[in-house]
């Protein structure tokens with residue numbers, strides 16, 4: 577069964593849904609391939625105004641990399657080979673030709689927040705919590721999402737969040753500007769109040785504003801920084817602290 581889906585609405589927006597609610601929409605190697613296909617399809621469409629990424633179910637947006645696939649016993653080289661494809665997806669998403677919205681229907685951890693950071697906007701349910709917890713796992717962001725976090729919020733907040741690796745509420749994240757809107761009604765539709773301004777604009781406007789935003793970002797530098805993150809995370813992946821943390825999570829079963 578597909579682990580994600582792409583839906584194109586007649587109102588000219590696309591929705592990618594992570595579809596592994598029983599695993600809290602964690603991202604497996606297979607999900608990564610599917611996401612790549614979805615993004616290619618969206619990139620080839622010239623009639624879309626914006627893209628939404630969300631998770632199926634009420635509990636989770638995305639709990640990060642699937643720790644069965646991204647397991648603790650990989651060598652540094654294997655870790656790099658495993659992490660790199662998702663970093664590439666995150667880069668593609670961050671530089672997509674139309675605005676993107678992470679629709680955080682539930683909790684997010686680790687790479688789930690890297691995915692959210694790749695989007696231009698983050699709208700979130702009040703009934704969930706969110707953590708860049710990589711620090712507590714003995715690693716650092718492995719998909720380039722640390723670089724993007726610095727693009728999205730004040731650098732002091734980004735720096736502190738990654739070091740402290742704490743779990744934050746929706747209202748805390750609205751306060752520091754990581755979230756732009758709180759959404760109580762989670763159903764994505766053309767009638768949703770939060771989406772109305774995005775639907776009301778034209779394709780040309782949306783593409784222009786996204787291009788303008790990207791012009792203000794140093795994309796080559798950003799790409800290099802994201803690559804550095806993958807390399808650093810791959811090194812940390814083989815640390816005892818990280819192996820212990822993954823083992824502990826997997827043995828919970």
Ligand SMILES: CC[C@@H](C(=O)O)C(=O)SCCNC(=O)CCNC(=O)[C@H](O)C(C)(C)COP(=O)(O)OP(=O)(O)OC[C@H]1O[C@@H](n2cnc3c(N)ncnc32)[C@H](O)[C@@H]1OP(=O)(O)O
Pocket residue numbers: 598599600602639640641642643644646683685686687688690710713716717718719809825829
């Ligand atoms: C690899 C990339 C790296 C990066 O670059 O950042 C990362 O993403 S590191 C971060 C990886 N993610 C995590 O460490 C989070 C792991 N999950 C949890 O800590 C907990 O699931 C939770 C988010 C705190 C929720 O806890 P709880 O409500 O008790 O639910 P369960 O733990 O019982 O989860 C239900 C179900 O889902 C499976 N699950 C959840 N997250 C993952 C995951 N990341 N990888 C694999 N499987 C995951 C969990 O094992 C349960 O499955 P079953 O036991 O089969 O029911």
